[in-house]
Amino acid sequence: xxxxxxxxxxxxxxxANQRAISYNELTPDPKFDADGNEVPYRAPxxxxxxxxxxxxxxxxxxxxxxxxVRTVVPLALYLMLFQILILRQGVSDVWIIVGGFGAVIVGxxxxxxxxxxxxxxFAEVIGNNLPKKSPLPLVLLIAFILGVGVTYAxxxxxxxxxxxxxxxxxxxxxxxxxxxxxxxxxxxxxxIGVGFxxxxxxxxxxxxxxxxxxxxxxxxxxxxLVGFLMFDPELSKVLGLAWDTxxxxxxxVTVPLVLALGIGIAAAAGKGSSSLxxxxxxxxxxxxxxxxxxxxxVVISFSISAEEIILLAQNTAAAEAxxxxxxxxxxxxxxxxxxPIVPLxxxxxxxxxxxLREKLSGAGIVAYGLFLAVLGMIVFxxxxxxxxxxxxxxxxxxxxxxxxxxxxxxxxxxxxVAVGIAIALAFAWALGxxxxxxxxxxxxxxxxxENLTNGAFKKRTLMMxxxxxxxxxxSLGIVKIxxxxxxxxxxxxxxxxALVLTFLSSEEFVNVAWDSAGxxxxxVTVPLVLAMGxxxxxxxxxxxxxxxLSMASIGPIVSVLMTGxxxxxxxxxxxxxxxxxxxxxAGAIAx
Amino acid sequence: xxxxxxxxxxxxALITCVVQRGVAEKIITVAYEAGAxxxxxxxxxxxxIRERLGxxxxxxxxxxxxxxxxxxxxQVERIFEKIxxxxxxxxxxMGIMYITPLEKAATYIPPEVLxxxxxxxxxx
Numbered sequence: 001x002x003x004x005x006x007x008x009x010x011x012x013x014x015x016a017n018q019r020a021i022s023y024n025e026l027t028p029d030p031k032f033d034a035d036g037n038e039v040p041y042r043a044p045x046x047x048x049x050x051x052x053x054x055x056x057x058x059x060x061x062x063x064x065x066x067x068x069v070r071t072v073v074p075l076a077l078y079l080m081l082f083q084i085l086i087l088r089q090g091v092s093d094v095w096i097i098v099g100g101f102g103a104v105i106v107g108x109x110x111x112x113x114x115x116x117x118x119x120x121x122f123a124e125v126i127g128n129n130l131p132k133k134s135p136l137p138l139v140l141l142i143a144f145i146l147g148v149g150v151t152y153a154x155x156x157x158x159x160x161x162x163x164x165x166x167x168x169x170x171x172x173x174x175x176x177x178x179x180x181x182x183x184x185x186x187x188x189x190x191x192i193g194v195g196f197x198x199x200x201x202x203x204x205x206x207x208x209x210x211x212x213x214x215x216x217x218x219x220x221x222x223x224x225l226v227g228f229l230m231f232d233p234e235l236s237k238v239l240g241l242a243w244d245t246x247x248x249x250x251x252x253v254t255v256p257l258v259l260a261l262g263i264g265i266a267a268a269a270g271k272g273s274s275s276l277x278x279x280x281x282x283x284x285x286x287x288x289x290x291x292x293x294x295x296x297x298v299v300i301s302f303s304i305s306a307e308e309i310i311l312l313a314q315n316t317a318a319a320e321a322x323x324x325x326x327x328x329x330x331x332x333x334x335x336x337x338x339x340p341i342v343p344l345x346x347x348x349x350x351x352x353x354x355x356l357r358e359k360l361s362g363a364g365i366v367a368y369g370l371f372l373a374v375l376g377m378i379v380f381x382x383x384x385x386x387x388x389x390x391x392x393x394x395x396x397x398x399x400x401x402x403x404x405x406x407x408x409x410x411x412x413x414x415x416x417v418a419v420g421i422a423i424a425l426a427f428a429w430a431l432g433x434x435x436x437x438x439x440x441x442x443x444x445x446x447x448x449x450e451n452l453t454n455g456a457f458k459k460r461t462l463m464m465x466x467x468x469x470x471x472x473x474x475s476l477g478i479v480k481i482x483x484x485x486x487x488x489x490x491x492x493x494x495x496x497x498a499l500v501l502t503f504l505s506s507e508e509f510v511n512v513a514w515d516s517a518g519x520x521x522x523x524v525t526v527p528l529v530l531a532m533g534x535x536x537x538x539x540x541x542x543x544x545x546x547x548x549l550s551m552a553s554i555g556p557i558v559s560v561l562m563t564g565x566x567x568x569x570x571x572x573x574x575x576x577x578x579x580x581x582x583x584x585x586a587g588a589i590a591x
Numbered sequence: 592x593x594x595x596x597x598x599x600x601x602x603x604a605l606i607t608c609v610v611q612r613g614v615a616e617k618i619i620t621v622a623y624e625a626g627a628x629x630x631x632x633x634x635x636x637x638x639x640i641r642e643r644l645g646x647x648x649x650x651x652x653x654x655x656x657x658x659x660x661x662x663x664x665x666q667v668e669r670i671f672e673k674i675x676x677x678x679x680x681x682x683x684x685m686g687i688m689y690i691t692p693l694e695k696a697a698t699y700i701p702p703e704v705l706x707x708x709x710x711x712x713x714x715x
Contacts, residue, residue: 010679018672043639043642043643044643045643045644045645046643046644046645048639048644048647048683052682052683053647055682056644056647056650056651056682056683056684056685057647057650060649060650063613117649139635364645364646365648365649368646368649576626
């Protein structure tokens with residue numbers, strides 16, 4: 001017996017069974033055809049056992065579900081707990097809502113995965129090749145159509161369409177008319193706005209334009225239109241909607257697709273990609289739709305009067321059309337999933353085939369991705385209706401019970417007016433703060449900013465600044481609804497303040513700050529906040545509950561710009577202190 | 592002028608493990624716990640398994656992480672096995688690993704460790 005045993009050999013004996021197999025037995029021998037030419041080897045498909053499939057899919061699905069759970073569940077819990085603990089009200093239809101949230105999680109997961117597998121390859125191939133092969137006007141035209149298409153595909157846009165149903169035509173006829181009778185025109189207008197943003201953004205990539213003058217220029221028409229609309233008592237009610245559309249457009253479809261195209265254009269133009277040039281498109285994409293919707297309102301106001309709309313609404317209500325094929329619930333839900341994605345894909349495919357004559361590798365996976373995207377959209381829409389919108393509407397309506405008489409709550413108001421309003425504001429504040437910090441896009445933005453500023457602007461600082469901005473913005477939005485403050489009185493000072501700060505800040509911070517507004521309004525936050533605002537508005541008898549989202553996007557712009565100025569200021573002070581101490585030490589050496 | 596010393600390590604082996612992006616951290620933690628002293632990670636792109644899995648191929652990330660771990664020949668079997676189990680390498684698409692024998696290696700070795708090795712073992 002040997003005195004020493006090698007530890008390695010010892011271990012080999014006691015642990016898992018090892019079996020040596022020669023790799024030669026697994027690799028194929030070369031095959032030759034009759035002429036003696038080698039036949040290329042093609043690996044056969046693997047056949048998997050059930051357990052293999054399960055083990056393969058578990059981590060794949062798990063990671064993606066967790067991503068969505070992390071953003072959705074805390075929000076839902078917060079709303080429910082608030083309702084139960086502070087308002088002492090049970091959540092009605094709990095199981096429907098829980099099921100709805102489940103559908104939102106699954107739907108978003110499927111949709112995001114479908115987006116990255118099915119749509120992004122198109123955008124990348126087109127972005128890389130189109131600018132090299134086609135003249136600039138054609139590229140811009142395609143960018144424009146793409147901008148319109150992605151708006152239809154944005155999941156949150158469905159929430160906007162749904163929001164119209166609860167409106168009272170007598171209180172806000174134009175708002176009712178746009179949301180119910182002219183939904184298609186509304187979405188198209190928003191899309192055209194995003195389309196122009198994509199064109200301008202692409203030009204900006206090529207020419208390296210600065211964002212500041214673009215912001216100043218955009219504000220001339222915005223201020224003119226707001227001025228025109230706010231003095232007409234009927235039209236001014238549409239302003240809240242107009243500003244809210246800006247927040248809706250900058251979701252998980254628009255931003256990556258338009259960016260992929262823009263970056264491709266910049267690379268082809270030989271401008272490289274300064275990491276900053278990626279910013280700014282989001283800003284434009286959230287400002288132009290505002291202009292678009294205001295213009296639409298003006299056009300409609302010339303073609304139809306408020307009385308005519310009320311008459312029209314009464315007629316349609318009386319002549320409730322019998323349910324046809326399109327009105328079938330299941331069919332309409334499926335159509336709502338197919339309609340936004342299929343035309344966009346068809347367009348991208350045509351561009352690829354006719355303009356570029358390029359092939360897409362991995363057609364099977366792309367098809368699978370598109371299938372997932374459509375499926376995800378359908379499931380998400382169901383969840384939106386039964387989960388997000390329902391809970392938002394419920395808590396929004398009940399929060400009002402803290403300070404006002406609400407029929408659903410026995411013995412409301414629960415608290416005195418001052419305390420009740422304070423509770424409602426605190427509720428909105430915490431909701432905005434939490435929802436923003438949970439938004440995954442903000443984390444990514446924070447990282448980019450920290451890298452860009454060499455750590456001067458910490459990721460944590462940015463995230464806090466944005467979250468605080470959104471929190472105060474949402475609270476302001478609630479104030480707007482409670483006291484029926486015209487939205488123009490909040491929006492104009494807010495944006496003028498943002499303009500002044502923009503003027504004072506350096507280009508980098510301007511880019512970051514204006515984009516942070518778009519980042520905060522994801523597919524979960526938007527429907528929830530919209531529904532909450534509308535429910536809240538209904539129970540305090542406000543004319544319309546829009547405007548919270550727009551306040552939530554002004555807030556972070558102002559807060560990030562201010563933080564940016566502060567960071568700049570402290571950096572400059574540090575530098576000066578550094579210089580002084582250098583001079584002192586230099587002087588010491590000289591003497 | 593005295594020459595600088597190099598302590599040459601013998602009995603070393605290299606474990607290389609290719610896994611999907613994001614998994615490396617788990618693998619390295621396991622290797623550390625089994626006594627590995629360090630690890631290097633490269634990013635890479637992989638091909639092959641995705642095509643052969645058909646529709647299930649979408650579950651396999653194209654982007655890979657390549658982990659290099661230099662271990663002693665006494666450790667190599669143990670760590671090899673731990674990595675295999677931690678990485679679920681018996682599942683299709685999870686990755687591949689291999690051992691390469693190394694002739695020599697050199698790196699920083701704490702002086703007190705060197706002294707201890709140089710001293711005769713007490714008690715023989």
